[in-house]
Amino acid sequence: MQKIKVGVIGTGFVGPAHIEAVRRLGIVEVVALAEANQELAEKKAAELGIAKAYGDYREMLADPDIKVVHNCTPNHLHYKINKDIIMAGKHVLSEKPLAMTSSESAELLQLAREHKVVHGVNFNYRQYPLVQQLRAMIREGTLGTVNLVHGSYLQDWLLYDTDYNWRLEPKVGGSSRAVADIGSHWCDTVQHVIGQRITEVFADLATVIPVRKRPKQRVATFGVQELQAGQYEEVPIKTEDYATVLLRFSDGARGVFTVSQVSAGRKNRLSFEIDCSKSSAFWNQEEPEHLWIGHRERPNEILMADPALLLPEAKNYIHHPGGHNEGWPDGLKNMMHNFYNFILAAKDPLVDTPSFATFADGHAAMCIIEAILESNATQRWVKVNNNF
Numbered sequence: 324m325q326k327i328k329v330g331v332i333g334t335g336f337v338g339p340a341h342i343e344a345v346r347r348l349g350i351v352e353v354v355a356l357a358e359a360n361q362e363l364a365e366k367k368a369a370e371l372g373i374a375k376a377y378g379d380y381r382e383m384l385a386d387p388d389i390k391v392v393h394n395c396t397p398n399h400l401h402y403k404i405n406k407d408i409i410m411a412g413k414h415v416l417s418e419k420p421l422a423m424t425s426s427e428s429a430e431l432l433q434l435a436r437e438h439k440v441v442h443g444v445n446f447n448y449r450q451y452p453l454v455q456q457l458r459a460m461i462r463e464g465t466l467g468t469v470n471l472v473h474g475s476y477l478q479d480w481l482l483y484d485t486d487y488n489w490r491l492e493p494k495v496g497g498s499s500r501a502v503a504d505i506g507s508h509w510c511d512t513v514q515h516v517i518g519q520r521i522t523e524v525f526a527d528l529a530t531v532i533p534v535r536k537r538p539k540q541r542v543a544t545f546g547v548q549e550l551q552a553g554q555y556e557e558v559p560i561k562t563e564d565y566a567t568v569l570l571r572f573s574d575g576a577r578g579v580f581t582v583s584q585v586s587a588g589r590k591n592r593l594s595f596e597i598d599c600s601k602s603s604a605f606w607n608q609e610e611p612e613h614l615w616i617g618h619r620e621r622p623n624e625i626l627m628a629d630p631a632l633l634l635p636e637a638k639n640y641i642h643h644p645g646g647h648n649e650g651w652p653d654g655l656k657n658m659m660h661n662f663y664n665f666i667l668a669a670k671d672p673l674v675d676t677p678s679f680a681t682f683a684d685g686h687a688a689m690c691i692i693e694a695i696l697e698s699n700a701t702q703r704w705v706k707v708n709n710n711f
């Protein structure tokens with residue numbers, strides 16, 4: 324069988340994770356990468372074992388052999404590059420957030436539909452076995468009606484004023500940071516699990532560190548640095564380190580989440596509890612192999628990820644017997660598996676329901692982010708646009 328030929332744009336932190344994930348599928352060949360300039364592209368291509376290197380992604384898009392392009396660039400480039408990928412007639416897998424504004428994401432969704440390309444957004448936290456298990460349990464009514472959803476997404480890599488990354492800069496990261504960067508994942512995952520859309524939000528945002536030391540040299544995502552005098556300049560920070568958001572959902576559930584990038588000891592702790600009319604459930608990305616199930620009249624349970632214990636809908640998401648832990652790279656691999664098998668099966672993105680997040684979900688997340696920013700600015704409930 325001929326492998327699907329793929330190009331990847333941007334190979335900083337997450338680009339190489341995409342490359343590793345698709346290579347594990349066996350049905351995809353990464354034939355090219357594009358970087359910010361030719362020198363960096365060649366260096367990265369040599370490191371990653373990729374044949375072709377482009378300093379300008381538009382030259383890569385002209386290659387007729389490439390059928391799919393991954394956009395792993397910083398946020399401000401998503402709109403333009405995604406648009407160019409679609410116009411070149413390629414299937415597109417974009418990193419989140421899909422664009423900088425909801426009008427851009429609406430346009431991308433419309434363009435992808437018009438050009439009938441397969442379009443995905445890397446909301447990867449949907450793709451864990453126990454997240455799928457919980458979704459299936461809620462669909463079956465095992466836990467009862469969903470009443471409450473609460474949780475958080477906490478990180479500590481921006482805790483100190485010496486921590487710096489392009490995500491802090493509105494022109495590159497967008498006018499929201501913690502909400503767009505990690506809150507978008509929390510909202511997408513929770514909506515996917517309970518099958519309800521967020522319809523209204525009330526938000527409180529804060530910039531805990533109002534001035535940071537911006538280094539003269541580039542700092543890698545999750546990079547740590549020790550700065551000496553003269554190696555940095557102090558800059559005011561306008562994007563939020565923290566947010567707490569009250570939520571109303573489409574089928575009556577109520578909820579709340581907190582996001583923070585300044586919570587010491589929390590590395591990538593996306594967690595949520597869902598309290599239903601019969602039982603509750605809690606899942607935490609830092610310990611993804613355990614699902615807590617809470618009861619009132621019998622002892623609580625911990626369901627450990629094991630193919631023999633999971634519902635049929637979740638079994639495809641686990642690849643080893645229980646105790647052989649699967650985590651972040653495996654969730655990403657599941658995302659790629661679903662995306663590429665949709666393409667291989669020649670499914671129609673306008674008709675068939677994909678088992679991965681699409682540009683419609685990416686646009687939905689943009690609408691939530693904007694409603695949160697508006698709510699914080701006006702200090703009132705704001706409705707989320709869900710009409711698309």
Ligand SMILES: NC(=O)C1=CN([C@@H]2O[C@H](COP(=O)(O)OP(=O)(O)OC[C@H]3O[C@@H](n4cnc5c(N)ncnc54)[C@H](OP(=O)(O)O)[C@@H]3O)[C@@H](O)[C@H]2O)C=CC1
Nearest residue numbers: 333334335336337357358359395396397398418419445544
């Ligand atoms: N779904 C998930 O779990 C994750 C998603 N992300 C998302 O992925 C995206 C990338 O994040 P991350 O990998 O952390 O960022 P990085 O800064 O680590 O990597 C981005 C890469 O894109 C390159 N780049 C910049 N401009 C261009 C250009 N014009 N053409 C080609 N390449 C370019 C950068 O080069 P240079 O450094 O030289 O500018 C860099 O190598 C973000 O949108 C982020 O939100 C990130 C982490 C996890």
Ligand SMILES: O=C1CO[C@H](CO)[C@@H](O)[C@@H]1O
Nearest residue numbers: 419478504505508544591
């Ligand atoms: O950009 C991001 C930074 O941290 C997280 C962990 O990798 C990601 O999920 C997120 O998308």
